[in-house]
Amino acid sequence: MLVAPTLLSPSFFNRDPRRVARALLGKLLIRKTQRGNLAGRIVETEAYLGQGDAAAHSAAGKTLRNAVLFGPPGHAYVYFIYGNHYCLNVSCLPDGVPGGVLFRALEPVAGIEEMAKARGLDPAPYEMLERGELPDGKQVLCLRKIASGPGRMSEALGVTRERDNGKSLVSRRSDLCIVDDGFRVRRVLVTPRIGIVKSAEHPLRYVIAGNLYVSGPKK
DNA sequence: ATATCGATTATCT
DNA sequence: GATAATCGATATG
Numbered sequence: 001m002l003v004a005p006t007l008l009s010p011s012f013f014n015r016d017p018r019r020v021a022r023a024l025l026g027k028l029l030i031r032k033t034q035r036g037n038l039a040g041r042i043v044e045t046e047a048y049l050g051q052g053d054a055a056a057h058s059a060a061g062k063t064l065r066n067a068v069l070f071g072p073p074g075h076a077y078v079y080f081i082y083g084n085h086y087c088l089n090v091s092c093l094p095d096g097v098p099g100g101v102l103f104r105a106l107e108p109v110a111g112i113e114e115m116a117k118a119r120g121l122d123p124a125p126y127e128m129l130e131r132g133e134l135p136d137g138k139q140v141l142c143l144r145k146i147a148s149g150p151g152r153m154s155e156a157l158g159v160t161r162e163r164d165n166g167k168s169l170v171s172r173r174s175d176l177c178i179v180d181d182g183f184r185v186r187r188v189l190v191t192p193r194i195g196i197v198k199s200a201e202h203p204l205r206y207v208i209a210g211n212l213y214v215s216g217p218k219k
Numbered sequence: 220a221t222a223t224c225g226a227t228t229a230t231c232t
Numbered sequence: 233g234a235t236a237a238t239c240g241a242t243a244t245g
Contacts, residue, residue, distance in 0.1 A: 048237075079237080081238065082235095151238045161229095
C-alpha cells in the first residue's frame with residue numbers, strides 16, 4: 001500500500017469520459033465479498049462519448065438498457081453481449097448527459113485465488129505469467145488470463161447485470177468501488193477501440209504502456 | 220505466429 | 233431477424 005486508499009468521488013466521474021478513462025488507469029477496482037476483497041489495478045479502459053460517437057450505446061438515445069449512461073456519474077452500467085459475457089462501465093458527466101468508460105482489463109492484486117476460481121482456472125500456484133508445468137508436473141496458472149479483457153474481468157469479479165447494473169461505485173456502502181492508492185502511471189498509450197465498427201478510427205482506448213495484463217494476444 | 224469460427228441471448232429494427 | 237464495446241477453440245503457415 002502506497003498511501004491510505006481513498007474512494008473516488010462523484011466529481012471524479014463528472015467530466016469528459018476521455019479524461020475519466022485516462023485518470024482511471026492505475027486505480028484499484030475492488031469487489032468486497034464475505035471472504036475478503038477482490039482487487040485489480042485498472043490497466044486498460046475505453047471512453048464512450050454521449051454525442052457524436054456512433055459506437056456508444058447511448059448514441060441512439062435513452063432506452064431501458066442504457067438508462068444508466070444518462071444518469072448521475074459514478075454508477076455501474078453493465079450489459080450482456082454475444083450471449084456470453086458481461087461488460088462493466090461507469091457513467092460519466094452530469095445527470096441527464098450520457099457518457100461512460102468501459103473497464104477492459106485489470107492486473108490482479110488481491111483475492112487472486114478467488115478470481116481464478118470464478119474464471120474456472122486452476123488457482124495455484126500462480127507465480128508464473130504463462131500456463132506451463134513445474135518440474136513436478138503441476139499445472140501453473142496464467143495470471144494474465146484472469147482479467148485481461150472486459151468479459152474475463154467481469155467474470156473474475158462476479159459482475160452481472162442483475163447484480164450490479166445501476167449500482168453506485170462511489171458509495172462507502174457499495175460492494176463494488178474504485179480507490180486511489182497513490183499508484184502513479186508512467187506512460188499511457190492511446191489507440192483505437194476494440195471490437196467496434198462505427199466510429200472505429202477514434203483513439204479512445206487507454207492502456208498503461210508496457211503492462212502485461214492488457215487484453216489481446218501476448219507480444 | 221495469425222486467421223477464422225461457433226457459442227448463445229438481450230435488444231432493437 | 234440481425235446484430236453485438238467477447239472469448240476460447242481450432243485450423244493453418
